[in-house]
Amino acid sequence: MLYDINAESLISDENPLSFLRGNLNAVNEDDEFNLNLTGQVGERELRAREENEEKLARLIAMNNVSESRPDNDGAKEINTSVEEEISIEEETTRKKKKKGSFAYQFYATPSVGFRSLSKNTDYVPVNPAASMLANTADEEPALSHSAAVNIETGANVLYNLSGFMRIKAGIQVNYTNYHINAYPLHHPSIANLLVNDPQPVLQSRMTTLSTQPNGEVQNLNNNTYQFSVPVGADFKLAGNSRMQWFAGATIQPTFVTGGNAFLISADRKNYISDPTMLRRFNMNGGIETFVSYKVGSGVTLNAGPQFRYQLLSSYDEKYTYDEKLYNIGLKLGITTSF
Known part of the structure; x- marks a missing residue:
């Protein structure tokens, strides 16, 4: 008995592998029956059985491949899904990196402030009286000045350029001050102020303050109110993920909004009050070192x-x-990421 495997028989069967196995078994059973009757199987039946076995083997192999590999549409869908997941991960990583690069910083700096004082040597007096006063000024007794409490507060935006360097810029308010020990006069007196206009000249001013001790002391605050825009950088010197040590520096363009100015007279014997002599636009510089400690949730405390x-x-x-x-x-x- 001969069974031929063709496309129509495979299509009509719901399970082609079961159909092939059934036919092959039927061929084998018939062959055994014929063998019992005649003692041999014809060449045609043998060839048919071999062909059916080869076809069955090929179909089984094709079935295994088709089960293990999706069709083109499925592969495209999987590739698209993978690409979308990668894109989402890259975007999330980029946002996290951007978020971690920027930070706010709010700070306050209580301090002790003083001044350096020197004669202006950018001119040579041509007025004999001015020249005499200028030359004898350094022979006068030392002025009684002392340090005082200052305060600074501000806010910065920081940006991490690398693992060890970050730049910063912000706004800052300073109150500067130092004490002057003056001695009140019992009546107004005329004092001379030496100024460059453009040549050194003497200007007469009224004053009630002396630099010479007379038994009474009047404490004066020589102060200013400043608004500045610090720009600078911080450098990490050491540390780990929780605690770090930094050094930093800033340059601070400054606008002086007001204050007191007690000027020294030409003979250094009096103080003359004249706030109009304050320089409105100035420049400051700052250096610092500090330790930062991360307390969690992106918040870091700084002190130094x-x-x-x-x-x-x-x-x-x-x-x-x-x-x-x-x-x-x-x-x-205090610093916090955003």
Whole structure:
């Protein structure tokens, strides 16, 4: 008995592999029957059985491959899904990286402030009286000045350029101050102020304050109110994911909004009050080192010493003394990522 495997028989059967196996078994059973009757199987029946076995083997192999490999549409869908997942992961990573690169910082710095004071040597007096006063001024007794409490507060935006460096910029408000021990006069007196206009000249001013002790002391605050825009960088020196040690520096363009100015007279015997001599636009620089400690949820506490120095004189170029303010304090801050 001969069974031929063709496409129509495979299509009509719901399970082609079962159909083939059934036919092959039938061929084998008939062959055994014929063998019992005649003692041999014809060549045609043998060839048919071999062909059916080969076809069955090929179909089984094709079936296994088709079960293990999706069709083209399925492969495309899987590839598209994988690409979308990769794109989402990359976008999430980019956002996290961007978020971790920026941070806010709020800080306050209580400090002790003082000044450096020197004669303005950018001119040579041509007025004999002015020259005499200028030459004898350094022979006068020392002025009684002392340090006082200063305060600074501000906010920065920080951006991480790398694992060890970040840049920063922000706004800052400073109150600067130092004490002057003056001695009140019992009546107004005329004092001379030496100014460059453009040549050194003497200007007469009224005053009630003396630099000479007379038994009474009047404490004066030589102060300013400053608004600045610090721009700088921090550098990580050491640390781990929780605690780090930084060093930083800033340059601070500054606008002086107001304050007191007690000027020294040409003979250094009096103080003359004249706030109009304050320099409105100035420049400061700051250096600091601090330890940062991460407390969780992206919040970091900072603490360390800071030194701030005024690069230009507190007063207009007309004034014949250069005064440069400085302060040393403890900077306390809090930083949070955004």
